[in-house]
Amino acid sequence: MKVLSKVAALCALTVLAACSSNDPSNWGNGGPGGSGGAGGPGAAGSVNDPKSPAYFQQAIGDRVLFAVDQSTLSPQAQTTLQGQAAWLAANPDYTATIEGHADEQGTREYNLALGARRANAAREYLISQGVAGNRLKTVSFGKERPIEVCSTEACYTKNRRAVTVLTAGLTG
Numbered sequence: 001m002k003v004l005s006k007v008a009a010l011c012a013l014t015v016l017a018a019c020s021s022n023d024p025s026n027w028g029n030g031g032p033g034g035s036g037g038a039g040g041p042g043a044a045g046s047v048n049d050p051k052s053p054a055y056f057q058q059a060i061g062d063r064v065l066f067a068v069d070q071s072t073l074s075p076q077a078q079t080t081l082q083g084q085a086a087w088l089a090a091n092p093d094y095t096a097t098i099e100g101h102a103d104e105q106g107t108r109e110y111n112l113a114l115g116a117r118r119a120n121a122a123r124e125y126l127i128s129q130g131v132a133g134n135r136l137k138t139v140s141f142g143k144e145r146p147i148e149v150c151s152t153e154a155c156y157t158k159n160r161r162a163v164t165v166l167t168a169g170l171t172g
Helices: 002-019 053-061 075-090 108-128 153-159
Strands: 063-065 094-101 136-142 161-168
Touching: 053 075, 053 161, 063 075, 075 094, 075 108, 094 108, 108 136, 108 161
Parallel strands: 094 136
Antiparallel strands: 063 161, 094 161
């Protein structure tokens, strides 16, 4: 009887483990820093499928980072956005919303405006790489959706970003 209850407990733990994951490759765009969309939990595809949102997020990169008080794209950000543009060109059934974010320094109003400039810089770069403007929307969250909350440069650096969130289906 003890063996049977141990087996039942092990099965229950296995089911629970399968339902929750701390593996970022299973988070899709619903993981830290994104707001969901086609790459969210339960989305079709995997990081090994070049047509999947998981591949876009993990292999290409769904975000670019910015310097303090800047909305200028670094060479590294441009490289990431070139990869995003190529992926979007190969996957025309997807649209994207580019989220602009800022660190917690400064006023809410300033950071909303800075987030908007960052999202727009990423959008304009994607358009310059051939992505149709009607496939890209922008939104600014300013400092309202930090990845990490603390008062150190390590946290601030992660929060100064633009995140490209994929959505299935062309919208008008």
